[in-house]
Each structure stands twice: as structure tokens, then as C-alpha cells.
Amino acid sequence: MANRQKYIGPNIIRLREELGWPRTxxxxxxxxxxxPLNSTTVRRIEAGTQEPKITEALTLAKVLGVDVEELLQDPNDPERLAVDVNKAxxxxxxxxEIAERAIEDANEQREILAEKIIRAMEGGISSKDLAEAVELAARTQTANDLAQASSLLMERSSEQSISSDAREWLRKQIRKYGEG
Structure with a gap:
């Protein structure tokens, strides 16, 4: 058991980061x-320089939504890593899926906006006065491109194994949208 205690700190950090929580x-x-622990105590527990008391370990596990056993598991164990990949x-x-729905909604609203811009221009409003709306409508085209990339990625990520072609495609997408 004492040997497995060295995993508590890395697991607390991993679980806290999965939840998107800063230490505070x-x-x-x-x-x-x-x-009520102070920041120094939690930092030391995470760093592995201080072992948590039993009550601290139980409460940490409860707050992080896991069993104490998970705090004691080797974070680099292949089974643990497989579980992490599946969760991610x-x-x-x-x-x-949520992003795709939001992008579909945004595209529908973009079309409505485009129709209203056209009607406003036909009604005599100058394109200068509509510049902000036109710019907004043009910006959402990028969202449409991202939706298409997301759909392709969803299809490819559901495959059991990812081919080298798919990995290369993924790298290109990350570079393409990381630059934009």
C-alpha cells in the first residue's frame, strides 16, 4: 500500500484537471x-511530499467523484490510460455533437440575417450602415467550415483504429484551425 501512495498526488492533479478545476x-x-485544507497542504499532497491522512484521502476522493482506490492506481497503467482515452x-x-447543433443553428440564423440585409438594402439602407451585419454574416462561414471538419473528425474517430492517413488528416486540421 505504501508504494501505491506515490500515485495519489498525480491522480489528484489528473482528476482535478479533468474537471477543469484550478487548485482553488x-x-x-x-x-x-x-x-478545510490550506493551499500548501494540497500542493504538498499533489507534489507527493506529504501523504494525506485517511480522512483527507476519503474526502479528496469523494470531492473528485472517485473511489479512494482510483487515487492509488498507477496513472500510467495501460488499463488506466485506456479508460482515460475512452472518457476523453x-x-x-x-x-x-453540441458544437455541430450550435453551428447548424448559427448557419440558419446567418441565412435569416442575410435575407434581412438584402431586404434592408432593397429598402434603401446603405451598405455602409449594414457593414457590421455583413461582416457578421461573413464570419459565420468559418463556423460552417469548422462544422464540416468536425463531422469528418467524428466519423474518423469512431473507427476502432486510426490509420496513418487519418492521423495525418487530423494533424492538418489542427494546424489549419489552430492558425485561424
């Missing part, structure tokens, strides 16, 4: 759970 959020939640894949697919 973890401290706040620990206090709400009845364990599930979260990505969920986020991508």
Missing part, C-alpha cells in the same frame, strides 16, 4: 465537504 476550486469544494473520446464526441 478543489480547496473550496473540500471546505464545503467539511475538510466520449466527452469529445458529446462536445462535438
Amino acid at each position: 476550486e478543489l480547496l473550496k469544494r473540500l471546505e464545503e465537504a467539511g475538510l 473520446g466520449f466527452k469529445y464526441r458529446h462536445a462535438a
Whole structure:
């Protein structure tokens, strides 16, 4: 057991980061759970220079939404890594589905905006007065491009294994949209 305690700190950091929490959020939640630890104590536990007391480990696990056993697992164990990849894949697919729906909605609203711009111009409003709306409509074309890339990525990420071609495609997409 003592040997597995070295994994507690890295696992707390991993779980906290998966939740998107800075250390201050973890401290706040620990206090709400009845364990007011100071920042130095949590930093030392995460760094592995201080072992948590049993009550601290139990409360940390509860606040992070796991069993104490998960805090004691080797974070580089192949089974642990496979679970992490599956969780990340599930979260990505969920986020991508939400993004696709939002982009579809944005595209519908863009078309409505374009129709209103045309009607306004036909009604005598100058293109100068409509410049901001025209710029907004043009910007959402990028969102449409991202939706197409997201759909392709969803299709490719659902395959059991990713071919070298798919990996290269993914790298290109990341570079393409990382620059924009």
C-alpha cells in the first residue's frame, strides 16, 4: 500500500484537471465537504511530499467523484490510460455533437440575417450602415467550415483504429484551425 501512495498526488492533479478545476476550486469544494485544507497542504499532497491522512484521502476522493482506490492506481497503467482515452473520446464526441447543433443553428440564423440585409438594402439602407451585419454574416462561414471538419473528425474517430492517413488528416486540421 505504501508504494501505491506515490500515485495519489498525480491522480489528484489528473482528476482535478479533468474537471477543469484550478487548485482553488478543489480547496473550496473540500471546505464545503467539511475538510478545510490550506493551499500548501494540497500542493504538498499533489507534489507527493506529504501523504494525506485517511480522512483527507476519503474526502479528496469523494470531492473528485472517485473511489479512494482510483487515487492509488498507477496513472500510467495501460488499463488506466485506456479508460482515460475512452472518457476523453466520449466527452469529445458529446462536445462535438453540441458544437455541430450550435453551428447548424448559427448557419440558419446567418441565412435569416442575410435575407434581412438584402431586404434592408432593397429598402434603401446603405451598405455602409449594414457593414457590421455583413461582416457578421461573413464570419459565420468559418463556423460552417469548422462544422464540416468536425463531422469528418467524428466519423474518423469512431473507427476502432486510426490509420496513418487519418492521423495525418487530423494533424492538418489542427494546424489549419489552430492558425485561424
